[in-house]
Structures are given as structure tokens and as C-alpha cells.
Amino acid sequence: xxxxxxxxxxxxxxxxxxxxxxxxxxxxxxxxxxxxxxxxxxxxxxxxxxxxxxxxxxxxxxxxxxxxxxxxxxxxxxxxxxxxxxxxxxxxxxxxxxxxxxxxxxxxxxxxxxxxxxxxxxxxxxxxxxxxxxxxxxxxxxxxxxxxxxxxxxxxxxxxxxxxxxxxx
Numbered sequence: 001x002x003x004x005x006x007x008x009x010x011x012x013x014x015x016x017x018x019x020x021x022x023x024x025x026x027x028x029x030x031x032x033x034x035x036x037x038x039x040x041x042x043x044x045x046x047x048x049x050x051x052x053x054x055x056x057x058x059x060x061x062x063x064x065x066x067x068x069x070x071x072x073x074x075x076x077x078x079x080x081x082x083x084x085x086x087x088x089x090x091x092x093x094x095x096x097x098x099x100x101x102x103x104x105x106x107x108x109x110x111x112x113x114x115x116x117x118x119x120x121x122x123x124x125x126x127x128x129x130x131x132x133x134x135x136x137x138x139x140x141x142x143x144x145x146x147x148x149x150x151x152x153x154x155x156x157x158x159x160x161x162x163x164x165x166x167x168x169x
Contacts, residue, residue, distance in 0.1 A: 038119030047122055047150055047158060051110045058098050058106045066094045071151060071159035079166050097130070104131040104139055108146060122158075124148040128165060142167055 050069065057065035067090040070076070076084040076093055084093050098106055108128035115122045124147070131141045146165035150158045 038115070038117070040115035040119070043115045043119060043122055043158075044113035047113050047124055048110045050158065051108070051124055051126065051148070055106075055108045058094075058108070061098045061103065063091060063094045063098065066098065067091050069160050070163070071153070071161050074160050075162045077162065077164035102132045102134070104133055106130045120152045121161075122150045124150060127169065144168060 054066060054069050067087055070090050073085065076090055078093060084090060108126055110124050110126040113122055113124045127145050129141055129143050131139055133139045144165055144167040148160050149162040151161040153159055
């Protein structure tokens with residue numbers, strides 16, 4: 001009878017110990033996701049390529065392509081104008097700049113891209129030339145500089161958060 005009692009209690013004791021151990025052990029912690037390493041040179045090259053494509057779109061008067069580079073909540077800061085934000089404001093500005101009988105050409109070129117250490121922002125400095133003609137077909141060229149602040153979007157694409165330009169080198 002004593003052995004039966006010991007054998008009957010043994011499974012209960014083992015079950016109690018196993019339950020106590022599993023309840024007291026810490027829950028597994030999720031493994032932290034390590035972001036991929038930032039490659040500033042590759043990001044700078046990507047932004048310079050997008051900037052060159054944007055310049056080409058501007059030069060041929062492709063307004064839709066020009067405004068596609070802006071973030072939805074981006075800002076366009078033009079000389080002598082209020083800050084423009086939103087696709088319709090960008091469309092109005094770019095339409096006035098690169099279409100119409102006065103427009104001849106617009107080109108711009110990135111001269112330096114600096115990438116933030118986290119790899120989620122970059123700023124692009126460059127120069128532009130805007131050529132227009134008056135009613136007598138006499139052309140004039142405005143040369144200036146610009147600063148674009150690019151921001152990496154949730155989907156991994158890059159969009160311009162702030163774009164400002166002014167006349168002069």
C-alpha cells in the first residue's frame with residue numbers, strides 16, 4: 001500500500017514541478033530587427049539620379065512628373081511667393097514655370113548631396129538655369145541655386161520635403 005501511495009503521488013509531484021518551472025521562466029523576448037546598414041554613397045547617387053530625371057522632366061515641361069518628386073505634405077519655397085504645399089499648389093507653380101509661350105528651358109544639376117547618419121534624410125544642393133523669352137522673342141537666362149531636403153518614405157521611396165531656390169550663385 002505504501003508503494004502504491006508513492007507511485008500515485010509521484011506523477012502529481014512531477015506535474016506540479018513542471019508547471020511551476022514553466023510558469024516562472026521568462027517569456028521569450030522578440031528578436032530586435034536590425035536595420036540594414038546605411039550606404040550614404042548609394043543614397044546620394046540615387047538622389048542625384050532622381051534629380052537629373054526631374055531636371056529632364058522640367059526641361060520638357062512635364063508638370064506631372066515634376067510634382068511627383070514632392071512628398072504630399074512637402075513645401076515649395078519660391079522667391080517672392082508664399083510657401084506652397086500640396087500637389088495642387090505644386091502643380092500651379094510648376095505649370096507657371098515650365099509651360100506657356102514665355103518658357104524656353106529649365107535645367108538644374110545637383111552639386112552635393114549630404115545624407116543624414118540615420119539614412120532617412122538627405123539634402124541636395126545644386127544650381128539651375130531658367131531661360132525665358134519676352135513678347136519680342138528676346139531670351140534671358142536666370143541662374144540660381146537650390147536646396148532640396150529629401151525624406152525617405154515609409155515605402156522606401158524618396159520624396160522632397162522642402163524645396164527652396166533663389167537667384168544668384
